[in-house]
Amino acid sequence: xxxxxxxxxxxxxxxxxxxxxxxxxxxxxxxxxxxxxxxxxxxxxxxxxxxxxxxxxxxxxxxxxxxxxxxxxxxxxxxxxxxxxxxxxxxxxxxxxxxxxxxxxxxxxxxxxxxxxxxxxxxxxxxxxxxxxxxxxxxxxxxxxxxxxxxxxxxxxxxxxxxxxxxxxxxxxxxxxxxxxxxxxxxxxxxxxxxxxxxxxxxxxxxxxxxxxxxxxxxxxxxxxxxxxxxxxxxxxxxxxxxxxxxxxxxxxxxxxxxxxxxxxxxxxxxxxxxxxxxxxxxxxxxxxxxxxxxxxxxxxxxxxxxxxxxxxxxxxxxxxxxxxxxxxxxxxxxxxxxxxxxxxxxxxxxxxxxxxxxxxxxxxxxxxxxxxxxxxxxxxxxxxxxxxxxxxxxxxxxxxxxxxxxxxxxxxxxxxxxxxxxxxxxxxxxxxxxxxxxxxxxxxxxxxxxxxxxxxxxxxxxxxxxxxxxxxxxxxxxxxxxxxxxxxxxxxxxxxxxxxxxxxxxxxxxxxxxxxxxxxxxxxxxxxxxxxxxxxxxxxxxxxxxxxxxx
Numbered sequence: 001x002x003x004x005x006x007x008x009x010x011x012x013x014x015x016x017x018x019x020x021x022x023x024x025x026x027x028x029x030x031x032x033x034x035x036x037x038x039x040x041x042x043x044x045x046x047x048x049x050x051x052x053x054x055x056x057x058x059x060x061x062x063x064x065x066x067x068x069x070x071x072x073x074x075x076x077x078x079x080x081x082x083x084x085x086x087x088x089x090x091x092x093x094x095x096x097x098x099x100x101x102x103x104x105x106x107x108x109x110x111x112x113x114x115x116x117x118x119x120x121x122x123x124x125x126x127x128x129x130x131x132x133x134x135x136x137x138x139x140x141x142x143x144x145x146x147x148x149x150x151x152x153x154x155x156x157x158x159x160x161x162x163x164x165x166x167x168x169x170x171x172x173x174x175x176x177x178x179x180x181x182x183x184x185x186x187x188x189x190x191x192x193x194x195x196x197x198x199x200x201x202x203x204x205x206x207x208x209x210x211x212x213x214x215x216x217x218x219x220x221x222x223x224x225x226x227x228x229x230x231x232x233x234x235x236x237x238x239x240x241x242x243x244x245x246x247x248x249x250x251x252x253x254x255x256x257x258x259x260x261x262x263x264x265x266x267x268x269x270x271x272x273x274x275x276x277x278x279x280x281x282x283x284x285x286x287x288x289x290x291x292x293x294x295x296x297x298x299x300x301x302x303x304x305x306x307x308x309x310x311x312x313x314x315x316x317x318x319x320x321x322x323x324x325x326x327x328x329x330x331x332x333x334x335x336x337x338x339x340x341x342x343x344x345x346x347x348x349x350x351x352x353x354x355x356x357x358x359x360x361x362x363x364x365x366x367x368x369x370x371x372x373x374x375x376x377x378x379x380x381x382x383x384x385x386x387x388x389x390x391x392x393x394x395x396x397x398x399x400x401x402x403x404x405x406x407x408x409x410x411x412x413x414x415x416x417x418x419x420x421x422x423x424x425x426x427x428x429x430x431x432x433x434x435x436x437x438x439x440x441x442x443x444x445x446x447x448x449x450x451x452x453x454x455x456x457x458x459x460x461x462x463x464x465x466x467x468x469x470x471x472x473x474x475x476x477x478x479x480x481x482x483x484x485x486x487x488x489x490x491x492x493x494x495x496x497x498x499x500x501x502x503x504x505x506x507x508x509x510x511x512x513x514x515x516x517x518x519x520x521x522x523x524x525x526x527x528x529x530x531x532x533x534x535x536x537x538x539x540x541x542x543x544x545x546x547x548x549x550x551x552x
Contacts, residue, residue, distance in 0.1 A: 036135050044135055045118035046111075048142055051257065053110050054250075055149045057085040070484030076159070076312035077322070077388045078485055079304065083156035084247075103246030107253075136281045143258060147222070148301065150254040151213035154226055155305050157251075158206025163317035164196040168324050169546045171398050172336060172363045173371030175538055177406055185384060186401030188240035196545040205229050213258075214302060216282065220262055227255040243384060319481035321547035323385050325367035325392035327476045328550045330413055332508050333364040333515060337531035339372075340514075345526050360405075362531050366550040368392055368412070370422060374405040378426055390489030391473060399426050409502065414466035418507065421462050421470075424500035424522065461501060478549075504529075 036044070057063065062085050069078050125131040132138055160166035167189050174190065182190070192199055206229055212222030230251040237245035262278075269276040285291045320326040339359045342349045349358045355375055362372040385397030393410040409422040462470070474482065474490045500522035507516040518528040 041131075041135060042118060042122055044139060045121050046114045047257070048138065049117045049121075050111055050114035051142060051146050051254075053114065054087050054107070054253075055145050056087060058087050059085065073482070073484045074308075074312060075483035075485035076309070076316040078483075079309045079312060080156045080159070081388075083152040083305070104249070137283060140281055140283060143219075143261070146254050147213040147219055147258055150226060150251055150258070151210040151222070152301065152305050153210070153254075154206050154213075154230070154251055155210035155309065157247075158203045158210060159309055159313040160203070160322075161199050162203025162207055163313040163547075164193075164199040164203070164545060165317055165321045165323060165547050167193040167199055168321065168397055169193050169196060169543050171324070171365050171369070171371075173365065173369070173398055173406065173408065174402070175540065176336070176361065176363060176371075176373075176536075177402055178404060181402055181404035181406065183241075183380070183382065183401040183403070185241050185243060185382070188236065188242060189384065189401075194540060194543070196543050200545070202229070211306065214298070216280075219258060223255045223258040223262075226251055227259060230255065243382075243386075315481050317547050318549055319478045320486070322388060323395055323397040324548060325365075325369060325395055325410070326481075326548070327368045327392055327473065329365055329367050329369065329411075330415070330506075332512055333506065334366055335364060335533050336536045337362045337364075337515065337533055339529060340532045341528070341530035343528040344521075359529060362529075365398075367548070368410055369398060369425070370409045370411055370420070371398070372407050374407060376405050377403065378405060378407065381426055388489075389493060390486050391493040393423060393425060394493055396425055412462065412470045414469045416469045417466065418505055419466060419519075420502075420504045420506055420517075421466070422502040422504065427497075427499060 062081075066082065170190050170193055179187075192202075205225060209222050209225035209229060212218040212225065214222075230248050233242075233248040234245050234252055236242060237248060261280075265276050265278045268274045285294055316322060339351075339362060342351075342358045344357065349355060351358065353360070353375060357374065357376075360373040360375065362370065364370055380403055381396060381400045383396065383400050385395060385400045389395055396408075399406065399408040408425045410425050411420045411422045413420055474487050502519065502521050504517040504519035504527075507518075508514075509516065513533045515531040515533070516528065517531065519526075521527045
C-alpha cells in the first residue's frame, strides 16, 4: 500500500503567483508534520485507545444478535440496533442510553484506562525502540472508524424523526390531560410531536449528517451538522430532563474529534485571513484486493443504512409505529365520552369531582386503548415509552410522564360476544421490568428469565372461546410489516405478568352515541358504566402526518 495526498496537485491549487510563497510554506509544514513530536504521539495513543474502546460494542449479545438476524424478514429495529449499542469500559451496567449522569462515568473510566494504557505503550516503545513508522496512517484509520461509527449511529437516530415515530403526535387521552399533570420531559416531547413536519426536518439534518460522514470529501460538513444538531439535543435533554443526553453527547464527542483536524486551517482562514490550502493524508489502495474490499464494505454500509433502512423505517411508520400500539381499535367505540352513569355493585355513584372511584371521562383511542380519569393519583412512569417492545400492551408513551388520575388500559376484544378483556398498561413500580424492552436487543429476554418458573403456566384469564375469536396479535397488522423480530418479541413478551385486569361487556346504542360497559372491574367489583359520546373540538389542528394506518 502506498501513501499519497489525493488532493489536486500543488500547482493546480495555486490561485496566483503572489501566493506561491505562502503555499510553499504550507506544503513544507504539511510534510514536516508527517513526523510527530513525542507529545503528539502520546496524545494519539490516548485517543486511539479511547475511541476504539468507545466505538466498538462492549456486549457479547450484540454480536450474537447480528448472527441471529433473519435477513430476509428484517424489522427496522434490527438495523437500528446495529448502530445503537453500549461501548466503552463499562463496569457498572449499560448506562450509555439512560438518563442518569452515571452514563458519563463510562467515559471517564475509559479515558483513565486509556491514559494508563498509553503510558504503558509509550514505555514499551522507549524500551524496545520500535514504533509505527507512519502515525498518520494510524490516525487516518482511526478517523475512518470514528466517522463511520458516528455516521451509522446518527442515521439510526435520525430515521426515527425522519419518519416521525420517536416523538408521536399526542393521542386523544394525552390531549385530554391537564397541562399541569404532564412532566417537563413529556411537555417537550409533545411540543415536538404536534409539529411532525418539524420533526421530519430534524431527521433530515441527522440523516444527512450521517450520510456526509461516509465520504472523505464531505466529512467536514457532516461533522459540522452533527455537532450543531446534537449539541442542541444535549442541551434540550438537560433542560427538559429528556433522558438521552448521554447518547446525544456521544455523537457530539465523536464529531468534535473529527473536527479537531480542521481547526488549524479554519483559524488561519477565518481569523488570520490567510490563504489556506488544506493538505489531508489519504492512503492509496494500490492492490486489487484492497480496492475491492474498500468498495464492497462501503457499498454494503451505504445500501444497508440508506435505502434498506429508509424502506424499513417507512414500513414501521405506516403499520407498526414503535411508541404507539399497532392494532386497530374497534371502530364503533372510538371517541370521547362523558360518564353519564356509574354503578358499582348495583349502587349508583352520583358525579362528584372528589370521588376516587367513579370515572370522570373516558376515551377509546384509534388503537386498542381505553383511557379514563379518576380522582386518584396513579404511580408516575418516567420511562417515556421508549425501547423496542413488540406487544401493544408494552408501548406506554400514552401514559408515561402523565400524573394525576389518568388510567390507561390495553384491551383485546371478543367481537362475537362483545367482550373487552382489559389490562392496565401502567404497572407502577413494577415498570422496572419494562427495561427489558428498552435495551438494544433481545426484547423479553429478562422477563422470560424472571418468569422461568411460570414458563408452562397458561395465562387463561381469557376463556378459550374468546381467545379463538381474538386471535394472535402478531397477525393483526399488515403482512408487509411482519418480521422475525416482531414474532419472537411478541412471544417473549407474552409470559403471564401481574397487572390490574377488567372484563367488560360492551353494548353500542343510539347509532354509536351511547356505549354501555358492564362486568368486573380491577377490584373484582361489579360495575356498569354508561358513556355518552361527545365531539370535542381541539384548538390543535390534526396533523396530516401521523404514524399508523388505523382507519383502513
